[in-house]
Amino acid sequence: MIKSKYNILRIILLLLVAFLLLISNFFSNIQNIFNNNFDKRIEKIYGFCGSESVGYLKYIKKKYQLNDNPKIINYIHTPNVNWVITNPKTINTDSKNIILLNYPGSVINLGYTTLSKNTYEIKNFYFYHDKINKINSIILFFKNEVKQDFYLELSTTSKLGKRRLIKKIDKANKFSKKVYQYNINLDLKNIGFEETNLIIKINNSDNLKIDKIEIQAKNKINIEDFKLIDQFEKCYLIRKDD
């Protein structure tokens, strides 16, 4: 049994209230709401052009009265940003406008994680389906000179963890004694939608130390093929020609 005195309980209550004010950052919250209006606070959280780029989306929606739900392609993997400009009244209409966020240029370097020594993985591969048609090449940068033969193995894993071998490639373009390029030309049509991850394994390379790899793909969208309506840094509003 916990015995407590009434006065102690009062002190506990006061401490709790003080703690509540402290951990909720009450005073800085008030100050921020007071000094910045809703739009400014939104921009502070999501950024203007970078990552989710909500500031840019709000800006172009207002400036160009975008009420037809343009397609948004964000080259950085973030949560969906369609919510910023969605107009439910025209939700399924085809818009001629396209918004590109964090556009990297005509060549995209695909992000990857290192699974183990000389094995790499591109996770959530579906992210690239609206950005590229195929993976063009993989460039290997070794730390030391390469004196042995090795080959590349590409496979996919499904959500159940089942692995499927797609390609083995042994012919590479030797740029220098340390840099090799493989033209893999892997069409995305060869990868099923349920195959979520792509694994790149460099076989027969136990003695080799790899500094980095670059996985390159040609961007589906070439800005020059469209009419440029607006641009801010790497964020674009483009329109398909009639």
Next chain:
Amino acid sequence: MIEISKILLIFPIFLIFIFVPFPIFDKMNNKLNIELLNFNLIINCNILLVLSLINFKIKDYQLFLFILYVSIFTYYLLKSKKKILIISNDLIIVFFSFFIFGCVIANNLDLGWDAKYFYYIKSLFFYEGLYISDLSQFEHNKWHPHLGSYFWAFFWSIPFFDIEYFGRLFYLFIFCFAIYFITFNSGKTLLINRILFFSLLLITFNYERFSGLQEIILFSFLMISSKILYDLKITNKIFSISAILLITNLLLWVKSEGIVYGFFITTILIINRNINFKEKLLILLIFIFLVSFKSFVFNYYSIELTAQPYNLAFIEQIDFNQFIHRLKNLVIYGGYYSLKNILFLVSLIIIIKLKFSKNKKINTNNFLVYFILNVSFIFFAYILRDMEIIYSLKTTLERIIFTSSAFYIYLIILYINYKIKIN
């Protein structure tokens, strides 16, 4: 300054939703009747649900509803001759905590992943004067029902307020009220009730819960239902049964897994000793009716009912190795998130302690049944889910454990009150 005043001013508007339609002043003493405040909230949420199902634009009836509710409340106030001070005395701590956390929401504004995909866009449909029938046009509509988004849109579209997060402040209001409801009169003194109220707020509040995600609504109503079910007696059973069934109805329309929580609380209601066989049968029939009615509405508005990631073809693919792989990860992540959730952990210890002690002052039956049902649900939901297991666990299990832990909070309150003695 205007926005801060708006946060203060929206509170009385939310209060209206617990003040009517039933009179809230206790005739016996000079206090508010907490059970009726709670019942009003449940009734009003159900009224909003009904209004969301028929093709009425929010703007078409919103003003009328407010005028009607304010008139009814004014009538009650004049009739009972109570002073408005009684209300402020009783609900001041709810107002105080609402304002503090309201400022957190107004300051953060970041929406959760699912909110960006589904809930915000759905609320935009209602905000723009569209109807539930139009939701079938939205490709991500199928994942979850619409009620939380409808609440969001309803309060967002109040003319003077008209900023997105004022809709989400209603979630905060329900949450603060639910904690007030379960702590009110729970302790030996008002001081202990208030200590419990603030302690629970401190433990459970987290901005992400209010980032447009719907779990907090389930959480709040599960807390409320836990107290109603525990306090169910022969004298108040009709009132309690009605409240639980109305909460079940709300759970069904907030999130897909609401059906599971609705099933849990209905089961606990059915096995209650104070309820006779005829009533049990009637409760079961009403539950079946509520679930069928939801299916009927979904079909009527061409909304996909079975969009959740479960299918027979996938289940048939699960071999022994895959089962062990899933089970192993479920135990690891489940253990981790359970240890992280202080409410879940503490209540589990209390259940075990009370079951093996001679203490019969606290009845743990409801909590034990809920625990068994809840663990079974988590087990089957993840083993059979057509999704990569680790991704699935990482992205959803923490929220599932948080939501389901709501039911145990009342047990913790009962236990603390049992242990505390005041000199």
